[in-house]
Amino acid sequence: xxxxxxxxxxxxxxxxxxxxxxxxxxxxxxxxxxxxxxxxxxxxxxxxxxxxxxxxxxxxxxxxxxxxxxxxxxxxxxxxxxxxxxxxxxxxxxxxxxxxxxxxxxxxxxxxxxxxxxxxxxxxxxxxxxxxxxxxxxxxx
Amino acid sequence: xxxxxxxxxxxxxxxxxxxxxxxxxxxxxxxxxxxxxxxxxxxxxxxxxxxxxxx
Numbered sequence: 001x002x003x004x005x006x007x008x009x010x011x012x013x014x015x016x017x018x019x020x021x022x023x024x025x026x027x028x029x030x031x032x033x034x035x036x037x038x039x040x041x042x043x044x045x046x047x048x049x050x051x052x053x054x055x056x057x058x059x060x061x062x063x064x065x066x067x068x069x070x071x072x073x074x075x076x077x078x079x080x081x082x083x084x085x086x087x088x089x090x091x092x093x094x095x096x097x098x099x100x101x102x103x104x105x106x107x108x109x110x111x112x113x114x115x116x117x118x119x120x121x122x123x124x125x126x127x128x129x130x131x132x133x134x135x136x137x138x139x140x141x
Numbered sequence: 142x143x144x145x146x147x148x149x150x151x152x153x154x155x156x157x158x159x160x161x162x163x164x165x166x167x168x169x170x171x172x173x174x175x176x177x178x179x180x181x182x183x184x185x186x187x188x189x190x191x192x193x194x195x196x
Contacts, residue, residue, distance in 0.1 A: 027178075050175065052175070066181075066182055066185065068185075069181040069182060069183075069184040069185055070174070070178040070179070070181045070182070071178070075181060
């Protein structure tokens with residue numbers, strides 16, 4: 001998790017840029033994150049970067065009541081109207097290939113899923129302009 | 142009525158002193174949330190339940 005986070009915030013980012021992370025248990029994860037990463041010899045966050053921790057709307061309602069005001073995206077300026085539940089929704093397109101994976105051994109399955117997820121990420125990247133264009137039209141068009 | 146219009150109408154009915162207090166509390170909470178997430182607790186609904194029944 002730490003490794004994924006550090007690499008994500010270092011990818012084409014300006015340290016002055018504001019960052020919001022959505023994670024199901026961010027109220028616990030963000031508590032000692034800074035100290036935890038400072039003690040790590042192999043990975044570190046960019047200097048001066050500040051991360052606003054948030055919890056997706058579906059998960060935050062399963063937390064304590066105070067987590068709602070402290071971590072729901074509704075209370076974060078600039079977050080917009082988002083649910084913050086992103087990852088799992090992206091996997092639904094993999095359902096189409098799951099029947100082909102049933103008869104495969106583990107390494108074969110892994111290769112198949114890696115390939116599909118790579119393709120998924122590639123298409124996300126090349127179709128980003130089109131997607132933003134449609135979002136813009138839906139909002140202001 | 143638009144959402145903005147409805148909010149302005151509601152906002153107009155709040156006494157000025159209370160309005161200022163809330164604005165100040167909101168500013169303070171948003172400024173301090175980075176170091177102290179508990180500062181956001183002022184946005185919780187604050188109701189005293191069953192106060193009349195207790196007497």
